Amino acid sequence: MIRSIAAGLAALVLGVSGAAAQAPDTENDPREPRVFESRGEVTANGQRVRYRAIAGETFLRDENGQATAAIFSTSYIREGVSDPRTRPVAFIFNGGPGSASLWLHMGVFGPVHLVLPSEAEDDGAAPYDIRSNPHTLLDQADLVFIDPVGTGYSRALGEADPAQFWGVNEDARSIGQFIRIWLTENRRWNSPKYLMGESYGTTRIGALMNEMELGWNNVAFNGVVLISVVMEMANARPDNPLGLTGLLPGYAATAWYHNRVDRAEWSNDFNAFLRDARDFATDEFLPVLLRGHDVDEARFNAAAVRMAELTGLSESYLRSSNLRVPLSRFRTEILREQGLSVGRFDSRFAGQEPDSLRENPEGDPSGYGISAGYTAAMREHYTRNLGVDIADTYVTLGGVRNWNWNAGEAGGNNSYLNTSVWLERAMRQNSDLRVLATNGIYDLATPFFGTEMTFNQRGYDPSRVTLTYYEAGHMMYLHHPSIEQLARDVREFVAAGNR
Structure with a gap:
């Protein structure tokens, strides 16, 4: 295992967007969000954790109160916690843009995970190996997996044009709105808060710093976990x-x-x-x-x-x-x-x-070599374990198009977008904000040295930035020794902020 601590961070896009855009549903919008609640147990880091699982929709609304989108999320909340001020909550998503959160959900952080061959082999066909996940972070934090509009079961509602959610700033606004709603509905505004994203999800974290940290109506985060970083596209x-x-x-x-x-x-x-x-x-x-x-x-x-x-x-x-x-x-x-x-x-x-x-x-x-297994595992977990009774198409990856890359001061278009400027500024304005950037040595989509080039810039505080490395690729959790190390690194990162 290659492991290093250094001053730095960074990121890049999954680079996939190709399926047809999701049309607004003007006839079949539900009157109320569809929500499915269940309970479960998992042994996490040697602890037996009982949790409540809520898989369902949160409606985003415009200034007139009209529902514009349904964000589907899956929350795992530990039971028996008396003081939520001591219990962190992590908001987790993947990238694309256009990817649902199933990769991090079923790959490393959720209470159930898909086990694929460790040494870069094809996943073949069902049945796949789906097990209780000893690496889940539920011993350390409550987990909220978010599917942006056009991914998973999330969709635009009524007359809303899905394109209003498809862009660097547009996406950050919708995810930021969801997070604020979740914190209010779950009475968690005073809990430690973390963002965890993979690939374009790290780009999104930079944009969320601008959307949520840099203003009077701000939400201050304790830390961000950047997995396969791509924030400075060049x-x-x-x-x-x-x-x-x-x-x-x-x-x-x-x-x-x-x-x-x-x-x-x-x-x-x-x-x-x-x-x-x-x-x-x-x-x-x-x-x-x-x-x-x-x-x-x-x-x-x-x-x-x-x-x-x-x-x-x-x-x-x-x-x-x-x-x-x-x-x-x-x-x-x-x-x-x-x-x-x-x-x-x-x-x-x-x-x-x-x-x-x-x-x-x-x-x-x-x-x-991995897509069939992950899609099957996510749908199996939803229907068999969480009781999600939805017959809609589940969009794994590719459900958005015509992404608006214009992000103002962070630059335009996919080639030269740089959302790390917003993370850098948020760290100056929030003295508790720390960064963990994780890198697969064999990742050529978001190369580890590109990450180092970003976080070696002098604007970052090296004492609050940690880089870790794994003998795997973009999804380092495919490699069994790397998933164990990644889970330890993230768990230690969250625990250090809670002392």
Whole structure:
């Protein structure tokens, strides 16, 4: 297990949005929110925890009191707590934009979880292994899993246009409204509060800092947990020098995992190898890219040689590409001789390509290798354990489109959005706000070095920022040792804020 504490944070998008938009339901809106309540028990961190589960809708309303959207959420509230001021509550969501919260719900934090093969194997077909989750955070905090509009069972209501919820600021406003309603209905305004998000969910956390922390009617959070961080998009985009720099140590880690480098040069020391990859990325690679034609041939060639040693790509390939290797090309090139491509979300995964001449991979083996299991597990848990009697389509991922990336001072469009400026400012204005940023070493969608580039900026207080690393990918909880470590790290993070 690779683990480190450092000054920093960061994030990037799942990059999926493709299904048809959800049309407003003008005829079948329920008069009241649909809510399903049950009770359960789980052993969490060695403690037996009894909890109340509430799975159901919360209506968002406009200034005239008209319901505009139904946000579906699942809350787990520990029973027997006498003083809610000592009991934290965590609001949890995934990313996309357009993803329901099933990944974090069934992957790591909920009381029931899906167990998939640890070593990057396909999930196959049902039946899947769904068990009580010893890693759930219910011993430390109450949990609220949120599905944004257009995901899960959440939807626009009446005449409301779903597009009014689909954008950086629009999404933050709707989730912020939901959180305020939840705190009021559950009388939890004076409880410690945490936000936990994955991928675009970390981008959303930055936007929520602007929506909820930075104003007179604010909600101050005790901490945020950023899982697979993407807040400063330029550091994760594979089409510009900064993005390529952020990716390069991830390319190197992938090459090491698939035995494409000479490990003996580093005496089989993976940490030393990654230190060299980081140093090369910032000290040699980025300057060569930025100087372009001004770099003399000897320096360019030296960079090509070193990059080949670190990434497993051939010197001739790197020279031909001018050292610029976009992510899709790397994924097909690194194992081309075997007819395989590696995963974007988790480069430990390798999938068979139709031929060995492709420039872009046919799909993402780290995506299609897990999606069926998670969807089945979430629906099974809802219907069999929580008694959710809803026949609507459950949207796992891809239920939104035409996302509005214009976010004012945080920048425009997907390429250069930077919501970390709002987190940085919130930390200046809230002295108790702490950050835990978790990173999968084999995550090429939100690369770990891009996160480091963001949180190494001097505007952040390093004493309140913790970075952790796992020998897994974007969903590090697929890897059994990593889920155990991730759960410990988050549990310790929450406990430290409650002392």
